Amino acid sequence: MKVVVDLARCQGHARCEDLCPEVFATDAVEGKCVIAQPEFPPELEARVRLAVRNCPEGALRIAKSATGAA
Amino acid sequence: MTLHFQPPAPDHVPPERMVDFDFFAVPPGMADPTEIWHDLVRQGVPSIFYTPRNGGHWVLMDYADIVEAYRDHTVFSTYQTPVPPIEPFPVVQPQGVDPPEHNVFRRLLAPLFTPIAVRGMVDELQRRAAGLIDRFAARGQCDFIADFAARYPTGTFLHLFGLPEERLDEFLALASTFFRSTAPAERADNITQIYAVLDALFREKQASPGTDIASTIVLARDANGQPHDWTDILNCGFLLFVAGLDTVTNTLAYIWRYLATTPDARRYFRDRLDDPDAFLRGIEELMRINAVSSLFRRVTHDCEFRGVQLRRNDRVVLPNTIANRDQRVFENPQAIDLDRAVNVHVTFGVGPHRCIGSHLAKREVMVSMQEWLRRIPDFELDPAQPPGAAFGGSVMGFDSLWLRWPPR
Numbered sequence: 077m078k079v080v081v082d083l084a085r086c087q088g089h090a091r092c093e094d095l096c097p098e099v100f101a102t103d104a105v106e107g108k109c110v111i112a113q114p115e116f117p118p119e120l121e122a123r124v125r126l127a128v129r130n131c132p133e134g135a136l137r138i139a140k141s142a143t144g145a146a
Numbered sequence: 147m148t149l150h151f152q153p154p155a156p157d158h159v160p161p162e163r164m165v166d167f168d169f170f171a172v173p174p175g176m177a178d179p180t181e182i183w184h185d186l187v188r189q190g191v192p193s194i195f196y197t198p199r200n201g202g203h204w205v206l207m208d209y210a211d212i213v214e215a216y217r218d219h220t221v222f223s224t225y226q227t228p229v230p231p232i233e234p235f236p237v238v239q240p241q242g243v244d245p246p247e248h249n250v251f252r253r254l255l256a257p258l259f260t261p262i263a264v265r266g267m268v269d270e271l272q273r274r275a276a277g278l279i280d281r282f283a284a285r286g287q288c289d290f291i292a293d294f295a296a297r298y299p300t301g302t303f304l305h306l307f308g309l310p311e312e313r314l315d316e317f318l319a320l321a322s323t324f325f326r327s328t329a330p331a332e333r334a335d336n337i338t339q340i341y342a343v344l345d346a347l348f349r350e351k352q353a354s355p356g357t358d359i360a361s362t363i364v365l366a367r368d369a370n371g372q373p374h375d376w377t378d379i380l381n382c383g384f385l386l387f388v389a390g391l392d393t394v395t396n397t398l399a400y401i402w403r404y405l406a407t408t409p410d411a412r413r414y415f416r417d418r419l420d421d422p423d424a425f426l427r428g429i430e431e432l433m434r435i436n437a438v439s440s441l442f443r444r445v446t447h448d449c450e451f452r453g454v455q456l457r458r459n460d461r462v463v464l465p466n467t468i469a470n471r472d473q474r475v476f477e478n479p480q481a482i483d484l485d486r487a488v489n490v491h492v493t494f495g496v497g498p499h500r501c502i503g504s505h506l507a508k509r510e511v512m513v514s515m516q517e518w519l520r521r522i523p524d525f526e527l528d529p530a531q532p533p534g535a536a537f538g539g540s541v542m543g544f545d546s547l548w549l550r551w552p553p554r
Contacts, residue, residue: 107260
C-alpha cells in the first residue's frame with residue numbers, strides 16, 4: 077500500500093502529520109505535506125486512511141499498486 | 147408577509163432568495179451569537195440567499211458551496227471584501243490579493259508559521275500562558291476574557307513582532323477599538339493609528355533588525371532583489387495584527403465557557419495532558435464546533451453559481467459555523483464528540499488563503515488549556531456575575547466570561 081499527495085491541492089493544514097506522524101511530515105518552507113514513508117506497513121493502514129479522510133483539501137489518496145498508478 | 151427592504155433588492159436577485167438577515171444583530175439574552183446562523187437553518191432558508199442588510203450580500207449555507215467559494219478565486223475574490231463595505235479599504239497582504247500575486251507575501255510569511263516553526267515557539271507560548279494564569283490562579287476568580295483571552299494572543303503578537311511587553315495595554319486598546327467600535331469616525335481614526343504604529347515599527351526594524359517577523363518582512367526582497375513596496379509591508383503588518391487577535395480571543399472564550407459548564411470535558415482533557423496527540427484531536431472538535439468567524443468574498447464577474455445569478459462586485463459571506471455542522475459531511479453534527487474520527491472542519495478556511503496562522507492558533511489554544519488545567523483543574527461560571535453580552539459580526543463572541551474556582 078502506498079499513499080500519495082497532490083501538492084497542488086495541499087494547503088498545509090498538517091492534519092495528516094497530526095494523525096500519523098510516522099508517515100506524514102510537513103516541510104519548513106511552505107508547511108506542505110511531505111510523505112516520509114510512502115509505502116507504509118499494514119499496521120499503519122488504519123491511521124493512514126484516517127489521515128486521508130481528514131485532509132480538508134482531499135489532497136491525499138491511497139494507491140493500490142506499489143507504483144502509485146492506481 | 148411582505149418584507150420592506152431598505153435598500154430594495156438588486157434586480158438580479160429573485161424574491162425567493164431574499165432573506166432579511168443581519169449577522170451583526172444578536173437578540174438580547176442570546177448567549178451564543180452563532181445561533182443566529184443556525185436559526186436560519188431551522189427556518190429553512192434557501193442554501194444560497196441574499197440579504198439587503200449591511201450593504202447587501204449573499205450567504206452560502208452548504209459546506210460544499212462554502213468550500214468551493216474558498217477554492218475558486220476566479221469567481222470569489224478576497225480583494226477589498228469588507229461587509230458592510232468600507233472604501234477605501236487596505237489591500238491587505240497576502241489575504242486581500244488573489245493568486246498569483248497572493249503568492250509573493252504568502253511565500254514570505256509561510257515559513258514563519260509552519261508546524262515546524264510553531265513547534266519552535268512552544269516554550270515561549272507556555273511561559274506566557276503560565277505567567278498570565280499565575281497572576282489570578284490564587285484569587286479563585288477572573289474575567290477570563292479581560293484577564294486571559296484578550297491578553298494572550300496580543301502578547302504573542304508583541305513577541306512575534308519584536309515589541310516590548312510594556313506596549314501590551316496600548317495594543318490591547320488599539321485592537322479593542324478595531325474589533326468592537328461601530329462609530330465610523332472612531333474606526334477611521336483607529337485604522338490611521340494602527341498604520342502609524344506599524345510604520346514606526348517597520349522603520350525601526352529596518353534600521354536595527356532582529357530575528358522577529360517584522361524584521362523578516364521589512365528585510366525581504368522581491369523577485370528582482372528590491373525591497374517590497376512600503377504600502378504592501380504595512381498592509382501585511384496590518385493583516386497579522388487583525389487576523390490573529392480577535393479570532394483567538396473569542397475561540398478561547400467559547401472553549402472556556404464550554405469547559406466551565408462541562409465537567410466531563412474538563413476531565414477528558416485533564417486525562418490527556420501528557421498525550422498531545424489525543425489532546426489535539428479533542429481540540430480539532432472544539433475548533434469545529436466553536437467556529438467564530440465568517441469570511442467574505444467578492445464576485446469577480448457576472449456569472450451563474452449553482453444556478454444562481456451572481457453579479458460582479460456582489461459580496462458573499464461564508465459562515466464557517468454553518469459549514470462545520472452540515473449533516474451531509476459531519477455525523478451527528480450538533481454533538482460535541484471529542485473523539486470524532488473524521489473532522490474536515492473549515493474553521494481555518496480551505497484553498498489558497500487557508501489561515502496561515504492556523505498552527506499557531508491551535509497551539510495557543512492547546513498550550514492555554516494545558517497550562518490552565520494544570521493550575522485550575524476545576525472551575526465554573528461565576529453565578530454572582532452577569533453573563534457577557536454577545537456580539538455578532540465577522541467574528542462573534544461575548545464581552546466577558548466570569549469564572550470561579552476554589553482559591554488556593
